[in-house]
Structure formats: structure tokens, C-alpha cells
Amino acid sequence: MKMHDNPRIALLGPGAIGATVAASLHEAGRTPALFGRTAHDHLDVRFDGGQIRVPGPVQTNPACIETTFDLVFVAVKTTQIEAASTWLSALCGEETVVCVLQNGVEQKSQFATYVSQDRVLPSVVWFPAQREADASVWLRAKPRLTLPDTPAAQTVVTALRNTRCSVDVTEDFISIAWRKLLQNAVAGLMVLTGRRAGMYSRSDIEHLSLTYLKECMEVARAEGATLDDEVMREIVDGFRRAPADLGTSILADRQAGQPLEWDSRNGVIQRCGRARGIATPVSDLLLPLLAAASDGPG
Numbered sequence: 001m002k003m004h005d006n007p008r009i010a011l012l013g014p015g016a017i018g019a020t021v022a023a024s025l026h027e028a029g030r031t032p033a034l035f036g037r038t039a040h041d042h043l044d045v046r047f048d049g050g051q052i053r054v055p056g057p058v059q060t061n062p063a064c065i066e067t068t069f070d071l072v073f074v075a076v077k078t079t080q081i082e083a084a085s086t087w088l089s090a091l092c093g094e095e096t097v098v099c100v101l102q103n104g105v106e107q108k109s110q111f112a113t114y115v116s117q118d119r120v121l122p123s124v125v126w127f128p129a130q131r132e133a134d135a136s137v138w139l140r141a142k143p144r145l146t147l148p149d150t151p152a153a154q155t156v157v158t159a160l161r162n163t164r165c166s167v168d169v170t171e172d173f174i175s176i177a178w179r180k181l182l183q184n185a186v187a188g189l190m191v192l193t194g195r196r197a198g199m200y201s202r203s204d205i206e207h208l209s210l211t212y213l214k215e216c217m218e219v220a221r222a223e224g225a226t227l228d229d230e231v232m233r234e235i236v237d238g239f240r241r242a243p244a245d246l247g248t249s250i251l252a253d254r255q256a257g258q259p260l261e262w263d264s265r266n267g268v269i270q271r272c273g274r275a276r277g278i279a280t281p282v283s284d285l286l287l288p289l290l291a292a293a294s295d296g297p298g
């Protein structure tokens with residue numbers, strides 16, 4: 001039997017995204033083992049027309065892990081990688097595929113300290129999900145992932161086959177990942193206003209978003225993404241068409257007083273721009289504000 005025909009699956013970080021993937025696997029009879037920071041007996045995911053309860057428990061002590069897994073989904077925030085890293089050595093063997101369910105374009109380098117880069121499979125996570133006060137997760141769209149077309153991706157495709165979470169693979173992952181990053185970068189503006197998607201109907205926010213996107217686009221292309229100019233308009237129009245109350249996980253973190261993923265969603269534009277000699281005046285203004293909102297002091 002090939003490893004990916006019936007993989008042993010672990011899910012590290014059973015929050016909004018992790019619980020959704022766990023629920024999709026459970027519904028198809030492939031319940032993953034759950035590992036996280038906070039103990040839970042089970043996970044509840046609700047969506048239009050239903051609810052799935054994933055049996056736990058969520059285990060919280062890496063020292064108690066006695067077996068490694070074929071496939072580990074990692075859905076901690078990018079700000080939580082270091083703190084969660086002891087799990088990786090406990091859960092991963094030589095052949096383990098580590099599928100990173102995180103925003104950003106730096107998954108491979110961010111996990112390189114803990115797992116060899118060729119075992120790290122980045123993904124683009126396309127669905128909005130949010131944690132509710134009762135610890136359940138509200139899934140607000142059909143789950144979908146995009147993966148790079150590599151042999152490791154087949155392990156994930158097999159694991160999620162015939163589940164409610166669809167998976168597509170692409171040979172041009174870098175362009176798709178950067179397109180999503182551009183969307184996330186603009187969503188970061190919500191942190192600075194404390195408003196949700198409705199704010200993009202303002203013409204001044206529309207103008208700022210397009211100016212910022214031009215800067216992001218120049219960096220994305222320099223990094224190897226192939227993206228048409230129309231993408232910028234599409235992203236802004238996407239926010240303008242969205243439900244006015246649709247937030248973003250970085251806004252939810254801000255409102256909860258949690259550290260923000262500002263570096264992986266916005267800072268990366270400035271860092272990559274600087275490395276390539278591209279001016280990033282909008283980022284230069286936004287980043288200190290996002291960083292201070294995240295990390296204080298004050």
C-alpha cells in the first residue's frame with residue numbers, strides 16, 4: 001500500500017480553519033487526531049444547513065505523542081509557529097507531509113527551521129470561517145484549498161477526496177498564492193478602521209486600496225507571480241460585493257486583542273520590495289500602524 005492511500009492524519013491547530021478541515025475529513029470517515037493549545041472534548045463546525053461534530057479530544061501535551069503521522073495539517077496562525085514547533089518534531093517522521101493551512105507566501109521558509117523544506121506543502125485557503133464565543137466554528141462559504149502540483153500534494157488530494165473541502169492543484173502556485181496575498185493585504189486595512197467589508201464601498205477606501213494594490217502588484221511580479229492588471233480591480237470589487245458585515249481573521253484578532261499576522265500578510269510586501277529595490281511608500285505608512293496595533297506597547 002502506498003503511504004497516501006490511507007494516510008494517518010493529524011490536525012495541529014483546531015481553530016476556524018483547522019476545525020473545518022477536520023470536520024470535512026471526519027464526515028468522510030477519515031477523522032484526524034487533534035492537537036492544539038486548548039483542550040476540547042470535540043469540535044463543532046456549523047454552516048448553512050447543518051453542523052458537524054468532530055470527536056476529540058484535542059490533545060495538548062506534545063510529550064505524550066507516541067506515534068508519527070503520514071499527513072499533518074498545520075492551522076496555527078503564522079504568529080504561533082514558533083510556540084507550536086515542539087509539536088512538529090513529535091508528530092512528524094521522515095516521510096510526513098506537512099500541509100500548511102495559513103495565509104502568506106512564505107510557508108516553506110517559515111517552517112524550514114522545524115521541518116525539511118521538501119516536506120512542507122503550502123496551500124491557499126479560500127474559505128472564511130470564524131470562531132464563535134462558544135468555541136464552535138462558523139463556516140461562511142464552501143471550503144476550498146489550492147495546492148502546488150507536487151507529489152506531496154497527492155497525499156492531501158487523496159485525504160480530502162469526496163469531502164466537502166475541495167482541493168485543486170496548480171502548476172502556477174506562486175501566482176495564485178500572491179493573488180490571495182494581495183487580497184489579504186488589502187483586507188488588512190480593516191484593522192486600521194475597525195470596520196468590515198462594507199467600508200470598501202467608500203470611494204476614498206477604494207482609491208487607497210487600488211493604490212496599495214499597485215505597490216503590492218509590482219512586488220508580486222518581481223517575486224515571479226504572473227498576474228494581470230485586472231486582478232487589482234477584481235480584488236476591490238470582490239470586497240465591494242461582499243456582505244457588509246464580512247470581516248477577516250486579522251480584524252477578528254485585532255478585536256480580540258490578539259497578536260496580528262501583519263508581518264506575513266502585509267510586512268512581506270515591504271520586505272520583498274526592499275530586497276528588490278522597489279519603493280513601498282504605502283507599506284511604509286501602513287506597517288508601523290499594523291505592527292503597533294498588534295504588538296504595542298500602550
Ligand SMILES: NC(=O)c1ccc[n+]([C@@H]2O[C@H](COP(=O)([O-])OP(=O)(O)OC[C@H]3O[C@@H](n4cnc5c(N)ncnc54)[C@H](OP(=O)(O)O)[C@@H]3O)[C@@H](O)[C@H]2O)c1
Nearest residue numbers: 013014015016017036037038076080083084102103128129
Ligand atoms: N479564519 C479564516 O477565515 C481564514 C481564511 C483563510 C486563511 N486563514 C489563515 O489560516 C490560518 C489559521 O487561522 P484561523 O483563523 O483558523 O486561526 P484560529 O481560529 O486562531 O486557530 C488557530 C488554532 O491554533 C491553536 N494554537 C495556537 N497556538 C498553538 C500552539 N502553540 N500549539 C498548538 N496549537 C496552537 C489555537 O488554539 P487556541 O484555541 O488556544 O487559540 C487554535 O486552535 C491563519 O494563517 C489565517 O490567516 C484564515
